Amino acid sequence: MSRLAGLLLAAGFLTSAPVHTALLVGGGAAVISGVVGVFTVIRGQAFAGHALADVSSAGGSLAFLLGVNPILGFLGMAGAAAAGMEAVGVRRLRGRDLATGVVLGAGLALAALFLYLDSTTTSTTGAAITVMFGSMFAIPAATGRLAAVVGGAALAGVALMYRPLLLASVDADLAAAQGVRVGGAGLMYALVLALSVALSAVTVGAILSTALLIGPAATALRLSRRPGQAMLVAAAIGLAATWLGILLAYDSYVWTPGHGWPVSFFIVTLIMAAHLLASRGRA
Amino acid sequence: MRALAAVAITGLLLAACGGAAPSSPAAPGIVRAVGAENQYANVISQIGGPYVQVADVESNPNTDPHNFEASPAVAQELAAAQLVVMNGLGYDAWAPKMLAASPAKGRMVIDVQTLLGLPDSTPNPHLWYDPSTMPAVAKQVAADLAKLQPGHATYFQANLRRFDAALKPWTDALAAFRARYGGTPVAVTEPVADYMLQAAGCVIATPFSFQAAIMNGTDPSPQDVTLEQNLLEQHRVKVFLYNQQVTDTLTQSLLSLAKRAGIPVVGVYETMPAGYTYQAWMLAEVNALRQAVAAGKSTTHV
Numbered sequence: 001m002s003r004l005a006g007l008l009l010a011a012g013f014l015t016s017a018p019v020h021t022a023l024l025v026g027g028g029a030a031v032i033s034g035v036v037g038v039f040t041v042i043r044g045q046a047f048a049g050h051a052l053a054d055v056s057s058a059g060g061s062l063a064f065l066l067g068v069n070p071i072l073g074f075l076g077m078a079g080a081a082a083a084g085m086e087a088v089g090v091r092r093l094r095g096r097d098l099a100t101g102v103v104l105g106a107g108l109a110l111a112a113l114f115l116y117l118d119s120t121t122t123s124t125t126g127a128a129i130t131v132m133f134g135s136m137f138a139i140p141a142a143t144g145r146l147a148a149v150v151g152g153a154a155l156a157g158v159a160l161m162y163r164p165l166l167l168a169s170v171d172a173d174l175a176a177a178q179g180v181r182v183g184g185a186g187l188m189y190a191l192v193l194a195l196s197v198a199l200s201a202v203t204v205g206a207i208l209s210t211a212l213l214i215g216p217a218a219t220a221l222r223l224s225r226r227p228g229q230a231m232l233v234a235a236a237i238g239l240a241a242t243w244l245g246i247l248l249a250y251d252s253y254v255w256t257p258g259h260g261w262p263v264s265f266f267i268v269t270l271i272m273a274a275h276l277l278a279s280r281g282r283a
Numbered sequence: 284m285r286a287l288a289a290v291a292i293t294g295l296l297l298a299a300c301g302g303a304a305p306s307s308p309a310a311p312g313i314v315r316a317v318g319a320e321n322q323y324a325n326v327i328s329q330i331g332g333p334y335v336q337v338a339d340v341e342s343n344p345n346t347d348p349h350n351f352e353a354s355p356a357v358a359q360e361l362a363a364a365q366l367v368v369m370n371g372l373g374y375d376a377w378a379p380k381m382l383a384a385s386p387a388k389g390r391m392v393i394d395v396q397t398l399l400g401l402p403d404s405t406p407n408p409h410l411w412y413d414p415s416t417m418p419a420v421a422k423q424v425a426a427d428l429a430k431l432q433p434g435h436a437t438y439f440q441a442n443l444r445r446f447d448a449a450l451k452p453w454t455d456a457l458a459a460f461r462a463r464y465g466g467t468p469v470a471v472t473e474p475v476a477d478y479m480l481q482a483a484g485c486v487i488a489t490p491f492s493f494q495a496a497i498m499n500g501t502d503p504s505p506q507d508v509t510l511e512q513n514l515l516e517q518h519r520v521k522v523f524l525y526n527q528q529v530t531d532t533l534t535q536s537l538l539s540l541a542k543r544a545g546i547p548v549v550g551v552y553e554t555m556p557a558g559y560t561y562q563a564w565m566l567a568e569v570n571a572l573r574q575a576v577a578a579g580k581s582t583t584h585v
Contacts (some may be wrong), residue, residue, distance in 0.1 A: 010506070011506075015504050016508075017509060018505040022505070029398040055310075084330075126499075126502070137503070137508060138531075140532045140533075143532075216380070253504045253505075259506075
C-alpha cells in the first residue's frame with residue numbers, strides 16, 4: 001500500500017522547494033492563460049496567440065544575453081509584438097495568417113541569433129531548452145516574485161475591462177454601437193495577452209506557452225457557451241493539467257533512467273488528453 | 284535605445300570572433316599544430332618550443348566549451364595542421380568531422396580518449412583534470428613531433444622531462460591535500476574538476492545525475508536540486524565548487540545559498556584561463572581548494 005503511495009507521490013514532493021515554486025508559478029500561469037485564452041479563442045486569434053509566444057522567445061533569449069530577468073525579455077518582446085499586431089489591425093487584415101506567419105518566422109530567426117550568441121559569448125548552457133520548453137523546476141525566487149506581479153497585473157486588467165473586452169471580442173461592430181471603445185479594448189487585450197504569454201513562457205517555455213493559452217480555453221468553450229463560465233473551466237483545466245504534470249514529472253524520477261522527463265511534456269500531454277475527452281463527450 | 288542595442292550586439296559579435304588562430308603559413312621546419320582546447324595547445328607548445336606553431340580553438344573562458352560551434356576559420360586551421368590534439372568523448376565532436384573533411388597525408392592526430400583507452404560510455408569528459416592524463420599526452424606529443432622533425436628529437440625529449448618535472452608541484456600539492464584533508468565532502472555543479480577532486484581524496488556528495496544535467500544543459504530533477512540545496516544548507520559539505528564558465532540561474536542561487544550558509548566557494552575553469560600554463564593553472568586550482576578547506580577562503584577567479 002505504501003509502495004503504491006510511493007509510486008503516486010514520490011518521496012519529498014510536498015517538502016521540495018523547487019516543487020513549491022513550480023506549483024505556485026506554474027499554477028498562476030495556467031489560471032491566467034486559461035482566462036486570457038478564452039478571449040483569444042473567441043476572437044479567433046489562436047494562430048496570432050501562438051505567433052506571439054514564438055516571437056517572445058527572441059526576448060527570452062536576448063534576456064539571457066543581457067543578463068536580465070527572462071520574464072522581462074519575454075514580456076518586452078511579447079508586448080511589442082502584441083501592440084504591433086493591434087496597430088496593424090490584425091483582426092481585419094485580409095490574409096492575416098500569412099502576415100502572422102512571416103512575423104513568427106522573423107521572431108524565431110531573432111531567437112536563433114540570440115541563442116547562438118548566448119552559447120558563444122556568455123556562459124549560458126541550456127538557454128535554448130529553457131527559453132523554448134521551460135525550466136519549471138529551476139525558477140529562481142526573483143523570477144517567482146516578478147511572476148506574481150505580472151500575473152496580478154494581467155488579472156487586474158481582465159477584471160477592470162471585463163465587459164468591454166468581452167463585447168469587443170465577440171462582435172466589434174456591436175460593441176462599437178454600444179459605445180465601447182474597441183481600439184482601447186483591443187490594446188488592453190494585447191497587453192493582457194502579452195502578460196499571460198510572458199508568464200507561461202517562464203514555466204512551459206515560449207514555444208509551448210501556446211498550448212497553455214489555447215488548449216484549456218478551446219476545451220472549456222466546448223463544455224460551456226457562457227464566456228465567464230468557460231474562463232473558470234479553462235482555468236481549472238489548465239491548473240489541473242499543470243499540477244498533475246508537475247507531480248508526474250516529479251514521479252518520473254523514479255521510473256525513468258537518468259533523472260526524470262521534462263515537466264512541459266506531461267502538462268501539454270494532459271491538456272491534449274482533456275481536449276480529446278471533451279470532444280468525445282460531445283460527439 | 285536601438286543604437287545602444289546595436290552597439291552591444293556588435294560588441295558581442297566581435298567578441299564571438301575571438302579565440303581565432305594564427306593562419307599565416309608556418310616557416311619551413313616548423314610544425315603546424317592545433318590543440319582543440321587551449322590546455323592541450325599549451326602542452327604542445329611546451330614540448331615543441333620554437334619548432335611548432337600552435338593554434339588553439341577553444342579558449343574563451345567566458346563561454347561553455349560544450350556549446351562550441353566551429354567556424355570556417357577553424358576548419359582551415361585544422362586542414363593545415365600536421366599535429367592535432369583533441370579530447371574526444373564527444374567534447375570536441377566537431378574536430379574529427381572537420382579532419383575527415385580535409386584528409387592530409389602524414390597528419391598526426393592524438394585523440395586523448397583513445398590514447399588513454401577510455402570507452403565512449405565514460406561519463407566525465409574533462410580528462411585534463413586527471414593527473415595521469417597530461418603526462419601521457421605530452422609523451423605522445425614528443426613522440427609524434429620527433430617523427431615530424433627527427434632532427435629535434437632530443438630537444439623534444441628534454442622538454443618532455445622538463446614538463447613532467449613541472450607537474451610535480453601540482454601532484455605534490457594533491458598528495459599533501461589527500462594526506463591532510465582526505466575524505467573532505469564537497470559539492471559541485473558539474474563534473475569539471477571531478478577527476479582532480481578524486482585524486483585529492485575528496486568525496487563528491489553531489490549526485491552525478493545533477494552534474495550531468497547541468498553539464499548537458501538540461502534541467503536537473505527537483506529531487507536532485509533539493510538534495511544539492513540540502514548539502515549546502517545543512518553544512519554537509521566543506522566546499523562548493525562551480526564551473527566558472529557555466530553560470531546559470533540555478534548555479535547563481537546555489538552560490539548565494541552557499542554564501543548564506545558560510546560555505547566557501549571555488550570557481551573552476553573548463554579551459555585554461557589567460558596568463559597560465561597548464562601546470563600553473565592546475566596548481567592554482569588545488570591551492571584554491573586547500574585554502575577553502577583549511578581557511579574557509581573563497582576563490583571565484585583564479
